[in-house]
Amino acid sequence: MAKIKSVKFKLNRFEYVKPFHITNNISYETQNIEVILELENGVVGYGEASPSFRVNGEKISALMGFENAVQEMIVGMDVREYRKIFDITDSLKGVPSIKAAVQYAVLDAFSEEIGVPVYQILGGAKREIETDYTVSIGTIEERLEDVKKIISQGHRVIKIKVGENLEEDIQAILAIHEVSKGCKYIVDANTGYTPKQAVRFVTEVYRAGVDISVFEQPVAITDIDGLKYVRWNSPFPVAADESARTKYDVLRLIKEEAVDYINIKLMKSGISDALAIVEIAKAANIRLMLGCMAESSLGVNQSVHFALGTGAFDFHDLDSSLMLKEPNFRGKYKISLPFYSV
Amino acid sequence: MAKIKSVKFKLNRFEYVKPFHITNNISYETQNIEVILELENGVVGYGEASPSFRVNGEKISALMGFENAVQEMIVGMDVREYRKIFDITDSLKGVPSIKAAVQYAVLDAFSEEIGVPVYQILGGAKREIETDYTVSIGTIEERLEDVKKIISQGHRVIKIKVGENLEEDIQAILAIHEVSKGCKYIVDANTGYTPKQAVRFVTEVYRAGVDISVFEQPVAITDIDGLKYVRWNSPFPVAADESARTKYDVLRLIKEEAVDYINIKLMKSGISDALAIVEIAKAANIRLMLGCMAESSLGVNQSVHFALGTGAFDFHDLDSSLMLKEPNFRGKYKISLPFYSV
Numbered sequence: 001m002a003k004i005k006s007v008k009f010k011l012n013r014f015e016y017v018k019p020f021h022i023t024n025n026i027s028y029e030t031q032n033i034e035v036i037l038e039l040e041n042g043v044v045g046y047g048e049a050s051p052s053f054r055v056n057g058e059k060i061s062a063l064m065g066f067e068n069a070v071q072e073m074i075v076g077m078d079v080r081e082y083r084k085i086f087d088i089t090d091s092l093k094g095v096p097s098i099k100a101a102v103q104y105a106v107l108d109a110f111s112e113e114i115g116v117p118v119y120q121i122l123g124g125a126k127r128e129i130e131t132d133y134t135v136s137i138g139t140i141e142e143r144l145e146d147v148k149k150i151i152s153q154g155h156r157v158i159k160i161k162v163g164e165n166l167e168e169d170i171q172a173i174l175a176i177h178e179v180s181k182g183c184k185y186i187v188d189a190n191t192g193y194t195p196k197q198a199v200r201f202v203t204e205v206y207r208a209g210v211d212i213s214v215f216e217q218p219v220a221i222t223d224i225d226g227l228k229y230v231r232w233n234s235p236f237p238v239a240a241d242e243s244a245r246t247k248y249d250v251l252r253l254i255k256e257e258a259v260d261y262i263n264i265k266l267m268k269s270g271i272s273d274a275l276a277i278v279e280i281a282k283a284a285n286i287r288l289m290l291g292c293m294a295e296s297s298l299g300v301n302q303s304v305h306f307a308l309g310t311g312a313f314d315f316h317d318l319d320s321s322l323m324l325k326e327p328n329f330r331g332k333y334k335i336s337l338p339f340y341s342v
Numbered sequence: 343m344a345k346i347k348s349v350k351f352k353l354n355r356f357e358y359v360k361p362f363h364i365t366n367n368i369s370y371e372t373q374n375i376e377v378i379l380e381l382e383n384g385v386v387g388y389g390e391a392s393p394s395f396r397v398n399g400e401k402i403s404a405l406m407g408f409e410n411a412v413q414e415m416i417v418g419m420d421v422r423e424y425r426k427i428f429d430i431t432d433s434l435k436g437v438p439s440i441k442a443a444v445q446y447a448v449l450d451a452f453s454e455e456i457g458v459p460v461y462q463i464l465g466g467a468k469r470e471i472e473t474d475y476t477v478s479i480g481t482i483e484e485r486l487e488d489v490k491k492i493i494s495q496g497h498r499v500i501k502i503k504v505g506e507n508l509e510e511d512i513q514a515i516l517a518i519h520e521v522s523k524g525c526k527y528i529v530d531a532n533t534g535y536t537p538k539q540a541v542r543f544v545t546e547v548y549r550a551g552v553d554i555s556v557f558e559q560p561v562a563i564t565d566i567d568g569l570k571y572v573r574w575n576s577p578f579p580v581a582a583d584e585s586a587r588t589k590y591d592v593l594r595l596i597k598e599e600a601v602d603y604i605n606i607k608l609m610k611s612g613i614s615d616a617l618a619i620v621e622i623a624k625a626a627n628i629r630l631m632l633g634c635m636a637e638s639s640l641g642v643n644q645s646v647h648f649a650l651g652t653g654a655f656d657f658h659d660l661d662s663s664l665m666l667k668e669p670n671f672r673g674k675y676k677i678s679l680p681f682y683s684v
Contacts, residue, residue, distance in 0.1 A: 080458075083465025083653055116422075116456050121463065123425025247625040255597060276625055279618040283589040311425055 002079045002113045003040045007102065009067040010034040011060070012048075014296055014324040021136040023163035023192035030294035030324065031060045033098065035070075037105035039079065045109025046330070047101035048299035050267055050292070050320070055242050056096050066098050074102070079110040086272040096245065097293070099270035104302040107271065117332065118305040119342060122275075125311020128341040129304065131318045132157035132186060137164055140172050147176050154337040157184045157213070159317055162201070163192020170204045177210045186289070186315060188216035191242055195219050195226035202234040212236040214261050214289060214315060217243065228258040239263050241291060247276040254284045262286055263317070266302055267293040278312045289315035297321040298330035304340045305332070316340075344421045344455045345382045349444065351409040352376040353402070354390075356638055356666040363478040365505035365534035366396075372636035372666065373402045375440065377412075379447035381421065387451025388672070389443035390641035392609050392634070392662070397584050398438050408440050416444070421452040428614040438587065439635070441612035446644040449613065459674065460647040461684060464617075467653020470683040471646065473660045474499035474528060479506055482514050489518050496679040499526045499555070501659055504543070505534020512546045519552045528631070528657060530558035533584055537561050537568035544576040554578040556603050556631060556657060559585065570600040579603050583633060587611060589618040596626045604628055605659070608644055609635040620654045631657035639663040640672035646682045647674070658682075 013031050020027045035047040051058035073088050085106050092099035104118075111118045119126075133155040135146045143160075150158060158180060162169035173187065193201060198218030205212060216239045219226040224243065231238040239261030244250050245268040253259050262281050264274050281288050290303055290313045300321045307313050318340065321331075334341050355373050362369045377389040393400035415430050427448050434441035446460075453460045461468075475497040477488045485502075492500060500522060504511035515529065535543060540560030547554060558581045561568040566585065573580040581603035586592050587610040595601050604623050606616050623630050632645055632655045642663040649655050660682065663673075676683050 078466070080462045081466035083467040083651065086465070087467070087653070114456060114458050116458070120422045123428070124420070124423035125425040125429070247621070251596075251622075251625045254593075276621040279589070279621040280593075280625055283593045283618055283622055309425065311429070 001040070002043065002110065004037060004075050004077055004079065005040045006038045007067070007071050007075060007105070008036045009064055010036060011064060012296065014294070014326060016323055017325060020323060021138060022161045023137070023190040025054060027294065032294065032296060032299060033060070033063055033101060034298060035101040035105045037102070037109050039109055039113065043109055043112045045079070045105040045107070045112060046298060047103070047105035047108065047302065048295055049097035049101035050295040050299050051097045052267060052293050055268060056245070058095055058097055063095055063098055066092070066095055070098065070102055079106050079113060082106050082110055089270070090272055092270070093246070096270055097267040100266040100302065103271040104266070117342060119308035122306065122309025123311065124309060126308045128339050129307050129313070129316045130157065130338045131316045131340060132159045133319045133322065133338070134159040134161060134317070135176070137161045140168070140175050143172050144175060144179055147180050151180055151183065156182070156338060157186065157315060159186040159188060161188055161190065163189035166193065166197050166201060170201060173205050173210055174208050184213045185210070186214045186216060186317065187212050188241070189218045191217055191220050193218045195223070195229045198230045199233045202236055206235045214239050216263055217241040224253065224256055224258050228256055231259055237261050237287065239289065241265070244277070245269060247273045247280060250277045250280055254280065254286060260287060261289060263289050263291045265291045265293065266306060267295070271306070274306060275310070278310050282312065288313050289317060291317040292320045294324070295320050296324055296326050296330065301331040301333060308342060343382070344385065344452065346379060346417050346419055346421065347382045348380045349409070349413050349417060350378045351406055352378060353406065354638065356636070356668060358665055359667060362665060363480060364503045365479070365532040369636065374636065374638060374641060375402070375405055375443060376640060377443040377447045379444070379451050381451055381455065385451055385454045387421070387447040387449070387454060388640060389445070389447035389450065389644065390637055391439035391443035392637040392641050393439045394609060394635050397610060398587070400437055400439055405437055405440055408434070408437055412440065412444055421448050421455060424448050424452055431612070432614055434612070435588070438612055439609040442608040442644065445613040446608070459684060461650035464648065464651025465653065466651060468650045470681050471649050471655070471658045472499065472680045473658045473682060474501045475661045475664065475680070476501040476503060476659070477518070479503045482510070482517050485514050486517060486521055489522050493522060493525065498524070498680060499528065499657060501528040501530060503530055503532065505531035508535065508539050508543060512543060515547050515552055516550050526555045527553070528556045528558060528659065529554050530583070531560045533559055533562050535560045537565070537571045540572045541575045544578055548577045556581050558605055559583040566595065566598055566600050570598055573601055579629065581605050581631065583607070586619070589615045589622060592619045592622055596622065596628060602629060603631060605631045605633045607633045607635065608648060609637070613648070616648065617652070620652050624654065630655050631659060633659040634662045636666070637662045638666055638668050638672065643673040643675060650684060
């Protein structure tokens, strides 16, 4: 028996090492919720929710108010019946970051209970993954300085934020390419372009001889036709991120043939929908990357084990904890940049 | 470390208690392959392949010839990396029953290695499931005799084989209904009808006031348009069985909106595709039942743990071992008809 005795929420605040700028948003700090799940036998499992108002509509102050609801849902249940707990916590659809943290805390407690790491429970497909590192929006000079630093830290996959200024973005990509030959690029517009701007962006970049590995979320969240237009007019693979939160979103994107890639984030989908999206995407020959919100090492740990277990991802954009000031490293994984491993 | 030292195939023959008659096929015995997977540390995992020529195109004599190929694929791999082994054994697409048995033997060995039952590794969603029992094709008198015996054994879900003679099938359903009020019916035509015959069948049965819980595979394997026609002209849920072998089949059926139900069988899909189909179907709001070929208790064990772990099935058609003469019970589950439990 491995019954849940208590579930507690703890608010943790982390400052960014430097402000993080994406389309229409600059972050100086993040407030995350640590989920502490204790079993009757004393075993403890941990999870972390890193909410997003922009993507999920979540506000940290409101999330704390879910502590009681989660307790009522799952206290007394056995972590050995984790799929049953997943089914019940699927009702946390309005607060997917909480769903993710609670579901992962269940897996973490199950893992501690049976002495098998989470990545092995999920299938143990890999022992090591490579993370990218993100260049946020800034002047070309600022971006170039970031890129040089990122490369010097060992990264070979660079994520570049664009979407606020088409002409400047194109110039920035070309300038970055000059100082980072051999690197791969994931370019993320975070919904910032119109479909035609997005096509213009990829066309210009392509003509300049720069290759983009994944072009993420060029257009507005609900503009599925726009996403499809960009997909079929882009020489580079196009990904849905903000448009792909639940497994239902992903099935619809597949039916509409709107994307080449899905960016799964546990904070958008929880563990249950993320597992479903992996299977759905593979059956549809859609490729996968794994992203993050502003998780600390406690939250990135969740994605590392998910990625290692399923082995489903071409790219891992799990750099958030590297950007935060953290008093203690909380991950059950090792870091040797650009690699995370067990 | 839990590395695979050896994989061996063993041919087992089982006689049916009485001949089993479905559309265009009468079985007197079955030959199954036991897969014995031993780890370097002495732990042993078991699986069973129950091949089907009619559904999968498999012949037992040819299947035995895959022993070496499977050894070359997975000896030396660690069962703790089971998803990696699943990915590799997905190449056994021409012999899905072997794929299922090998993949399950890996899970079984992993389970023994870590001391956690397979159903808990898969999520532990249920502790008990109910199996139906099947009435094969025969005269109305034979069918009625079977039904009475089945009910006396405690079964409340009756699977009825039809598809060879439309008029006789309708009469048989109505006669069976008279002696089995309160029971649920799964009716399986095993591809025996044309689309119009299938619609005539359900229309007549419906007008006579009989309810069918699932109407399985009315039409030919490749007639997806026919399946869709029956679906939208049937008052009862329509299922694909023979038409739904791989996850790719299922995604297509969903895109075509061709069915209400999928009958998953591990022998058609292996564990890997079966897991994928569960997730795909749930995302598409397609309901699920779990069926079998001619597995002995060793093979039914696989489906019992799969069903308990995922908790995904409305109906469990896992009666094959109940129909076979077996020297020893090999399941890691308990039977108290109509229930299987852990």
